Amino acid sequence: MQVVSAEASPNGKALRLPRDERRRQLLNAAHEVFVAHGFHGAAMDDIAEAAKVSKPVLYQHFPGKRELYLALLENHLAELTNLLMEALRSTGDNKVRVQATMRAYFSFIARDSKAHRLVFESDVSNDPEVSARLEAFNAHFANAIAEVIAEDTQLSMVEATLLGRGLAGMAQISARFWLETHGTLDIETASELIYRLAWRGISRFPKEI
Incomplete structure (x- = not known):
């Protein structure tokens, strides 16, 4: 989801x-407030003010x-799912497929909108509906x-499902760790390292005859 500023009329009131x-x-507006303050630190007053x-x-x-x-979480998970599915379906070459998928994950984590914080660093992840949506995403991607x-x-x-x-999990954890140490490695180098690790492991399983 692209984050944009709220429009306002010259008198400062929201346009219809x-x-x-x-x-x-x-x-x-809610995205900006939740990223800045977390779920528990955000208030509807703050969101209304941010939206004018x-x-x-x-x-x-x-x-x-x-x-x-929950609406924001749904949007971000749908966006990430589309990115990952597009990478998985982009080629029949499994080596290139792994490379593209790892790069897609790193690209989502690196976005300026910081959408990953609402998805993977939520302070309300124990909420049943939040955890259910996250598990549905994880299951869909893994499957x-x-x-x-x-x-x-x-x-x-x-x-295969275990793998x-x-x-x-490798993609998510490594991409988040990379972002925390951003500046040490550029995104191409970081995602390439994880792709090579993943491919060296998965490529050793026997091919179907």
């Missing part, structure tokens, strides 16, 4: 916008802070990897 556009504006709207306008679209957060592995090797789907979870 179509419903979908207003919703995007409110989500953009009154609280009644904000509540017309979202009944509460939790619903705003997509597993299908490729199972198709290309002699491994069962259970074995899929491992590769997905």
Whole structure:
């Protein structure tokens, strides 16, 4: 989701916008506040102020802070899923496929919008709905990897799914660690290192005959 500033009229009041556009504006403002303060540190007052709207306008679209957060999480997870699925489907060459997928993960983590903080560093990850959405994303990504592995090797789907979870976890943890030490390695070098590690491991499994 692209983060943009809220529009305002010359007198500082929010312009009347179509419903979908207003919703995007409110989500953009909420994104900025949640990234800066976390879920627990954010308040609906802060979000309304960032969006340059009154609280009644904000509540017309979202009944509460939790619903705003869940909507943002859904958007970011959908965006990351699209990036990763596009990388997985970009080629039939598995070596290039692993390389593209690792680079896609690193690229998402490196975005200036800091969307990854709402996805992977949430202070409300124990919320049942938040954890359910994260698990659904992790399962979908790992299963997509597993299908490729199972198709290309002699491994069962259970074995391939375990490997899929491992590769997905490797991408996420390494990309987040890289960002924390940003400046030491550029994104090309960092993602290439993790791709090479992943490929050297997964390529050693026997091919399906």
